[in-house]
Amino acid sequence: MGSKRIIELSTVSFMEFINYRTAYKYENRLDDFFKVENEKVKVLLNEYFRFGGYPRIIIADSIKEKKKEMDEIYQSYIEKDISYLLNIQKTEKISSPVKLLSAKIGRIINYSEISNILCLSVETVKKYLWYLEKTFIIKRITPFYKMQEKRLPNPRFIIFMI
Numbered sequence: 001m002g003s004k005r006i007i008e009l010s011t012v013s014f015m016e017f018i019n020y021r022t023a024y025k026y027e028n029r030l031d032d033f034f035k036v037e038n039e040k041v042k043v044l045l046n047e048y049f050r051f052g053g054y055p056r057i058i059i060a061d062s063i064k065e066k067k068k069e070m071d072e073i074y075q076s077y078i079e080k081d082i083s084y085l086l087n088i089q090k091t092e093k094i095s096s097p098v099k100l101l102s103a104k105i106g107r108i109i110n111y112s113e114i115s116n117i118l119c120l121s122v123e124t125v126k127k128y129l130w131y132l133e134k135t136f137i138i139k140r141i142t143p144f145y146k147m148q149e150k151r152l153p154n155p156r157f158i159i160f161m162i
Helices: 014-021 030-036 038-051 063-086 092-103 111-118 122-134
Strands: 108-110 138-141 156-161
Touching: 014 030, 014 038, 030 038, 063 092, 063 122, 092 111, 092 122, 108 111, 111 122, 122 138
Parallel strands: none
Antiparallel strands: 108 156, 138 156
């Protein structure tokens, strides 16, 4: 019998992105880059937040090309990967939650809220979010509460798009 290894490849980190975009001029000296090139750091951070760390998008030359690459990745992901995994015939069933979550990035939300807005059962919402997280589209983060009694009974979390 054979064995297998599962390797998870994440997107390019912001540090790797800066190294690439500066032609590795500041490699191993990124603190110097942050001090010397303050305005360029802001521009690059904005670009990274806007377009993310997919290699194909990073190497695209223009904003138009970056948008085109993002659209192709998203369509392929929704139409092929997620639709197949969840056995969904109509892609809007999964694209609607993704669009809703993208509008709520960094905000505290809960399953019931998403369920009500999308007219889906809480179990379906949980299933969709699980797949979105396992396929690296979102990251759920539980808010920190200083006092345990302040925790609310309805699970709340913060969404970040990856």
